[in-house]
Structure formats: structure tokens, C-alpha cells
Amino acid sequence: MKIRTLALVVTGSVAVLGASLGLRGDAETVSQTVVALDSVRLLTTLSVLAHDSMEGRAAGTEGGARARRFLAGRLAEARIEPLGTNFDAAFELPEGRGTGVNLVALLPGAVSSPYIVLSAHYDHVGVRDGQIYNGADDNASGTAMALEIARVLRSEPAHHPVILVLFDAEEGGLRGARHFVAEPPVPLADIALNVNLDMVARAEGVLWAGGAFHTPALRPVLESVADRAPLALRLGHDRPDAPEGDDWTTQSDHGAFHAAGIPFVYFGVEDHPDYHRPTDDFEAVNPADFVGAARTVLAALRALDAALPLPPPEAPR
Ligand SMILES: [Zn+2]
Structure with missing residues (x-):
């Protein structure tokens, strides 16, 4: 109840913010399908998840459970169905820290497989x-x-079915993603691609897409999106020969898919001074950057969906 009241309050202020920034759904740079993206709802969801009442959403805590209840409500509200009998896929956290819970939903496509896994x-x-x-x-x-x-x-x-997974316990070991890959709800061989989103709000004009180094067939698809994206979409941060810290291949949940031989596209922004600090707050998010990134990722997902099946991934170099 508390959360619902909060959401209403936040919706109001975000709507005002959105209007003052001239955010609207008719960007000429992106395809028609992108118009349906609701920037106010997008910002509201972020602001609720990042509210103090969620207590930082650590896996196995009450704050994490509260975030999960909010997300399950959002899914139900959008009439999105679970992949199994319910959204929750639980797994044991290490060192007696309780239970981690992924939320897993299915968005049916025109064909029944292979799947795209959209994750965060x-x-x-x-x-x-x-x-x-x-x-x-x-x-x-x-x-x-x-x-x-x-x-x-x-x-x-989409043409292909999309499995939406909201992972728990990424912090400290990609545990939710590792659990998903270890006990997949569909055969791993039927997963064509993982599209993973982690730190996508603070683009400051530049959004990174990683993964094309490992799966070169992704490159022309992503480049075609970059040509019409509302912000700069750059390919990279995926080369093992990059300087220390520049290769993000194992830095978020897509790493678990990569380890299982599944192609991935990771979307994210450069590290910033608020990374893993208590100052990583809603107030520091530039709404125009975040909405621009969302439009870009949706356009990319459409393009990737149209480009499947990709040629099999090359052996690691
Ligand atoms: Zn993260």
C-alpha cells in the first residue's frame, strides 16, 4: 500500500519532469514500434525501485522481497504471463544468506522457438x-x-518468443543468472540470444553495446541501429585483450550466458563516480538519456529479432 501511494506521487512529479524536458513518443529517429514506449512509466518504475523504502534491494532481504512484489505487480498489471506456473524461480544463496528469487515471464512470439532472453x-x-x-x-x-x-x-x-528474466543476486557473483543457466526453464540450445541490461540510465549521450566481438554477426545489426539511434550507440567493451577493466564480458549476468556458449548483447554505460556508492540515486538520472537509451534498446531488440537465426558463435579467441 505504501508503495502504491508512493508510485502515485512519483508519477505526478515524473510527468511534470517529462513534460518540462519535452519528452514525447514521436521521435523521428526510431521505428513505429518504439512509439509505444511509455517514458513516464519507465521513469516511475526506476524511481520506485530506487526509493529508500526498498532498502537497496539486497538478495535475501526484506527490501529485495518488497522490490520483487512491486515488480510482480507491474508484470500482472501489464498482463504479462509467467513462463511457468508463477513468476518466481527460487534458488539457495551461499553462506546461509537465504533464498534468491528470479522473476521469469514469457512474451510469446509468432514462432515457438528459438527464444531471446531479455534480462536485467x-x-x-x-x-x-x-x-x-x-x-x-x-x-x-x-x-x-x-x-x-x-x-x-x-x-x-516479436517474431521470436522473448523470455523476460529479472535476476536476483547479480551483485557478488551473477548467482541468479548462473542458476537460470544451470536449471533453464527451456533447453539452452533453444536460446538464441541474451540481451542483458545493467546500468543503462546514465548514458551522458553514449550507450555501449557489448558482445559483437564474440559473435561478429551481431555487428551489422547493431550498427544499423546505431545509425538511427537517438543517442550514440557504440560497440565495444567486449575484447579480452582490452586493458584491465575494459572488457565487460564477465561483469554482469550476460557472463553466465556467454559461459554457456549463448551469444549476448550487453547494454550499459561507462562507470561513473556514483557506481556502488550510496549516491547512485534517482536524482542523478538524466531522464532524456534514460528514455533515449530505452528507445535504442527497443529498436535493437526489434532488429536482433529480425536478424535471427545468427550463424553459430565462433570458437573463443
Ligand atoms: Zn549491476
């Missing part, structure tokens, strides 16, 4: 030394974006 982790690092780490960019942003894109796909389906 909703957990963050919780409360430390009495300070709440709200994780607005990491990764309330990706969670809100994945949800909003799923809502669009619910009304305008």
Missing part, C-alpha cells in the same frame, strides 16, 4: 553502515527498461 538484475547491495545504496543506475534502470520493453512486446509481439 533487480538486486543491489542493500544497506551498509546505516546507508542505503539505492542503485538507481545499478540496476533499477535496467529492470525498469526491461519491464517497459516487455510491456511493448506484450502488445506488439
Whole structure:
């Protein structure tokens, strides 16, 4: 109840914010399907997840459970169906830290397989030394974006079925993603691609797409999206020979898919001074950047959907 009241309050202020920035759904740079993306709902979802009442959404905590209830409500509201009998896919956290829970939904396509897995982790690092780490960019942003894109796909389906997974316990070991890959709800061989969103709000004009180094067939698809994206979409951060810290291949949940031989596209922004600090707050998000990134990712998902099947991935170099 508290959360619902909060959402209403936030919706109002975000709508005003959106109007003042001139955000609207008729960008000429992107395809017609992108118009259905609701920028106010997108920002509202982020702001609710990044609210102090979620206590930093650490896996196995009450704040994490609260975030999950909010997300399940958002899914139900959008009439998105679970992949199994319900959304929850639970797994054991290490060191007696309780239970992690992924949320798994299915957006049927025109064909029954192969699948695209659209993912984002909703957990963050919780409360430390009495300070709440709200994780607005990491990764309330990706969670809100994945949800909003799923809502669009619910009304305008992709050709391929899309499995939406909101991962728990990414922080400290990609545990939700590893569990998904270890006990997949569909055969791994039927998953053509993972599209993973982690830290997608604070683009400052530049959004990165990783994965094409490992699966070169992705490159022309992503480049065609970059040509018409509302912000700069750059390919990279995926080369093993990059300087320390520049290769993000294993840095988020897509790493678990990559380890299983599944091609991935990772969308994210450069690290910023608020990364894993209590200052990673909603207030630091530039709505125009975030909405631009969401439109770009939706356009990319459409293009990738149209480009499947990709040639099999090359052996790691
Ligand atoms: Zn993250």
C-alpha cells in the first residue's frame, strides 16, 4: 500500500519532469514500434525501485522481497504471463544468506522457438553502515527498461518468443543468472540470444553495446541501429585483450550466458563516480538519456529479432 501511494506521487512529479524536458513518443529517429514506449512509466518504475523504502534491494532481504512484489505487480498489471506456473524461480544463496528469487515471464512470439532472453538484475547491495545504496543506475534502470520493453512486446509481439528474466543476486557473483543457466526453464540450445541490461540510465549521450566481438554477426545489426539511434550507440567493451577493466564480458549476468556458449548483447554505460556508492540515486538520472537509451534498446531488440537465426558463435579467441 505504501508503495502504491508512493508510485502515485512519483508519477505526478515524473510527468511534470517529462513534460518540462519535452519528452514525447514521436521521435523521428526510431521505428513505429518504439512509439509505444511509455517514458513516464519507465521513469516511475526506476524511481520506485530506487526509493529508500526498498532498502537497496539486497538478495535475501526484506527490501529485495518488497522490490520483487512491486515488480510482480507491474508484470500482472501489464498482463504479462509467467513462463511457468508463477513468476518466481527460487534458488539457495551461499553462506546461509537465504533464498534468491528470479522473476521469469514469457512474451510469446509468432514462432515457438528459438527464444531471446531479455534480462536485467533487480538486486543491489542493500544497506551498509546505516546507508542505503539505492542503485538507481545499478540496476533499477535496467529492470525498469526491461519491464517497459516487455510491456511493448506484450502488445506488439516479436517474431521470436522473448523470455523476460529479472535476476536476483547479480551483485557478488551473477548467482541468479548462473542458476537460470544451470536449471533453464527451456533447453539452452533453444536460446538464441541474451540481451542483458545493467546500468543503462546514465548514458551522458553514449550507450555501449557489448558482445559483437564474440559473435561478429551481431555487428551489422547493431550498427544499423546505431545509425538511427537517438543517442550514440557504440560497440565495444567486449575484447579480452582490452586493458584491465575494459572488457565487460564477465561483469554482469550476460557472463553466465556467454559461459554457456549463448551469444549476448550487453547494454550499459561507462562507470561513473556514483557506481556502488550510496549516491547512485534517482536524482542523478538524466531522464532524456534514460528514455533515449530505452528507445535504442527497443529498436535493437526489434532488429536482433529480425536478424535471427545468427550463424553459430565462433570458437573463443
Ligand atoms: Zn549491476
